[in-house]
Amino acid sequence: MKKKQLTKIISTAIPLHMENIDTDQIIPARFLKATNKEGFGENLFRDWRFDMDGAAKPHFVLNNPIFKGEILIAGYNFGCGSSREHAAWALSQYGFNAVVSSFFADIFRNNALNNSLLPVQVTPEFLQKLFETVDADPSAIISIDIEKQTIGIDNKELVEHFDINPYKKVCIINGYDDVDYLASMRQKTEAFEKNRKNDFSITF
Amino acid sequence: MHKPKTLFEKIWDSHVVFQEEGYPAVLYIDAHLIHEVTTPQAFDGLKKRDLPVFRTNRTFATADHNVPTKDQQLPIREELSRRQVEALVKNCKEFGIDLWGLGHPNQGIVHVIGPELGITKPGMTIVCGDSHTSTHGAFGAIAFGIGTSEVEQVLATQTILQYKPKTMNITINGKLGKGVVSKDIILYIISKISAAGATGYFVEYSGSAIRSLSMEARMTICNMSIEMGARGGMIAPDETTFAYMKGREFAPRNKDWDKAVAYWKTLPSDKGATYDRELVIKAEDIEPMVTYGTNPGMGVKVTGTVPTEQDFTTSSEKENLAKAMEYMGLTPGQKMIGQKIDYVFFGSCTNSRIEDFRMAASIIKGKKIASNVTAFVVPGSTHVAKQVEKEGLDKVFIEAGFEMRGAGCSACLGMNEDKIPSGKYCISTSNRNFQGRQGPGARTFLASPIMAAAAAITGQITDVREML
Numbered sequence: 001m002k003k004k005q006l007t008k009i010i011s012t013a014i015p016l017h018m019e020n021i022d023t024d025q026i027i028p029a030r031f032l033k034a035t036n037k038e039g040f041g042e043n044l045f046r047d048w049r050f051d052m053d054g055a056a057k058p059h060f061v062l063n064n065p066i067f068k069g070e071i072l073i074a075g076y077n078f079g080c081g082s083s084r085e086h087a088a089w090a091l092s093q094y095g096f097n098a099v100v101s102s103f104f105a106d107i108f109r110n111n112a113l114n115n116s117l118l119p120v121q122v123t124p125e126f127l128q129k130l131f132e133t134v135d136a137d138p139s140a141i142i143s144i145d146i147e148k149q150t151i152g153i154d155n156k157e158l159v160e161h162f163d164i165n166p167y168k169k170v171c172i173i174n175g176y177d178d179v180d181y182l183a184s185m186r187q188k189t190e191a192f193e194k195n196r197k198n199d200f201s202i203t204f
Numbered sequence: 205m206h207k208p209k210t211l212f213e214k215i216w217d218s219h220v221v222f223q224e225e226g227y228p229a230v231l232y233i234d235a236h237l238i239h240e241v242t243t244p245q246a247f248d249g250l251k252k253r254d255l256p257v258f259r260t261n262r263t264f265a266t267a268d269h270n271v272p273t274k275d276q277q278l279p280i281r282e283e284l285s286r287r288q289v290e291a292l293v294k295n296c297k298e299f300g301i302d303l304w305g306l307g308h309p310n311q312g313i314v315h316v317i318g319p320e321l322g323i324t325k326p327g328m329t330i331v332c333g334d335s336h337t338s339t340h341g342a343f344g345a346i347a348f349g350i351g352t353s354e355v356e357q358v359l360a361t362q363t364i365l366q367y368k369p370k371t372m373n374i375t376i377n378g379k380l381g382k383g384v385v386s387k388d389i390i391l392y393i394i395s396k397i398s399a400a401g402a403t404g405y406f407v408e409y410s411g412s413a414i415r416s417l418s419m420e421a422r423m424t425i426c427n428m429s430i431e432m433g434a435r436g437g438m439i440a441p442d443e444t445t446f447a448y449m450k451g452r453e454f455a456p457r458n459k460d461w462d463k464a465v466a467y468w469k470t471l472p473s474d475k476g477a478t479y480d481r482e483l484v485i486k487a488e489d490i491e492p493m494v495t496y497g498t499n500p501g502m503g504v505k506v507t508g509t510v511p512t513e514q515d516f517t518t519s520s521e522k523e524n525l526a527k528a529m530e531y532m533g534l535t536p537g538q539k540m541i542g543q544k545i546d547y548v549f550f551g552s553c554t555n556s557r558i559e560d561f562r563m564a565a566s567i568i569k570g571k572k573i574a575s576n577v578t579a580f581v582v583p584g585s586t587h588v589a590k591q592v593e594k595e596g597l598d599k600v601f602i603e604a605g606f607e608m609r610g611a612g613c614s615a616c617l618g619m620n621e622d623k624i625p626s627g628k629y630c631i632s633t634s635n636r637n638f639q640g641r642q643g644p645g646a647r648t649f650l651a652s653p654i655m656a657a658a659a660a661i662t663g664q665i666t667d668v669r670e671m672l
Contacts, residue, residue: 085351201234
């Protein structure tokens with residue numbers, strides 16, 4: 001199945017000055033009851049955005065109308081905790097195409113890539129520059145080029161290279177899907193099963 | 205002579221179906237555990253693609269995250285939860301997967317029932333749409349949590365795309381002190397290396413202190429590997445592993461058992477095998493632990509104090525502490541002992557097995573919980589619940605003032621009705637003290653079952669060693 005294709009993200013950014021943002025903060029468990037992929041964006045960072053009565057908390061950055069954009073900038077170890085892909089769906093549905101941090105938790109990174117939400121890991125120094133730039137000028141434009149694997153702060157002419165695994169890069173640029181790739185391996189998987197030794201994993 | 209291999213490398217290498225240059229490995233998955241929360245969208249994907257489940261006999265289903273723990277025999281009251289559980293029932297039926305749903309004797313938390321039924325075995329690859337899948341590594345398996353897109357991949361193909369992680373060996377040698385149990389080992393390790401300290405690694409735990417642990421104690425350690433960011437945790441199989449497994453419903457039998465054991469004995473890391481990172485810990489350095497903050501790395505020994513700004517060097521660490529203090533309502537430098545608690549939760553895939561309840565009951569027996577405390581016990585599975593009753597432990601808990609519940613994930617993640625009220629303190633045998641994890645505004649102290657038992661009696665954080 002063809003997915004969203006993504007080659008460049010050029011946008012203002014929203015700075016979220018927090019480290020160790022876990023997936024329970026991104027989308028609390030009580031919002032995981034859906035059986036489809038819709039409606040998660042409105043509950044993104046629910047308990048940081050809204051109080052118990054549903055009123056917006058004015059101090060939370062997503063409620064500050066000055067900050068807008070497709071890029072979320074966040075502190076070290078973003079997406080730790082639960083494996084819930086709903087976290088990636090929530091960020092994506094809210095309107096983010098990329099999350100920039102100095103470190104990502106493994107499962108979140110995979111989930112994000114599987115949803116064409118680009119996790120961009122930068123150095124702590126560059127992250128600091130990004131925060132400073134956007135804090136000072138919310139209209140600053142950040143440019144992410146997936147083909148070239150670069151992220152730049154346009155008004156400062158600062159650019160940094162980022163890593164992305166080569167397979168996922170191809171998938172995101174072209175909108176390819178893992179299931180299609182794996183399903184095309186069917187004969188190899190069947191041959192593997194047939195030729196296996198020492199398989200005590202299931203009682204036949 | 206072959207290059208010496210680690211336990212991880214042996215299992216990984218024997219499951220690579222195919223690997224293209226520059227691509228991740230296509231890894232065969234021996235067992236796929238599924239539950240109601242992370243699968244409905246994956247089944248929808250299969251329907252859209254018009255694909256069947258590739259290997260139904262390698263897919264095991266239960267309902268755990270979103271089920272009530274009270275009145276489990278009745279229809280689920282909460283509509284969205286009911287619909288999600290019903291979707292699992294419908295999908296399993298449509299795709300030909302056996303389901304151990306509510307009311308089934310095998311129902312329970314996926315990571316409790318896998319080992320208890322003998323589905324989890326050494327040498328396997330196991331995945332589940334749940335980060336605590338690392339639990340199963342206690343048997344010498346590669347087990348890790350995945351997202352829903354990956355659940356769909358495994359349902360459709362019994363394979364998953366994975367880059368090989370780095371390996372880390374954590375050796376814990378020596379003898380554990382009085383009142384120190386496996387939960388303390390893992391909380392200690394995480395407090396030392398941080399909530400991101402093992403990200404990118406698959407961790408093997410070894411050493412004499414690990415060898416002396418029961419299987420259930422080993423599961424607690426592997427379970428929380430994800431809390432330091434590790435892809436998974438594992439422990440080499442040994443006689444303790446085989447003794448635990450023998451005779452379980454899905455374990456090999458007769459000649460197959462002998463063949464299996466012979467193979468499993470080849471799995472431990474070869475002499476001379478190397479890891480990308482090594483860490484050595486002395487068991488004697490570990491004391492009963494408790495967390496003070498909002499991630500599992502924010503833990504201290506129970507006799508310790510909440511850190512102060514001076515204990516940290518970077519401004520972001522200082523800021524993390526300040527934010528955690530604000531949320532937790534604690535003061536930097538305060539003693540942990542004596543901190544009051546309001547709730548006690550015994551449960552979760554970390555500590556809800558029979559040994560956990562035995563050790564907690566040994567502290568509680570003949571005593572009453574403090575008048576300011578609400579305490580409840582949620583067994584990890586229906587089998588565990590039955591065993592608790594068989595051993596009369598339920599009476600011990602009830603007489604002390606605990607409420608006994610049915611099996612499920614419950615207040616570990618506050619997805620069902622079992623939530624800790626805002627602002628209240630809960631000492632919990634679960635695995636995460638994140639903000640709002642146990643309910644919006646809830647404040648969590650993670651600790652071992654005996655530490656939680658001691659706190660239940662006194663109504664405050666207590667050094668359990670004084671009760672032994």
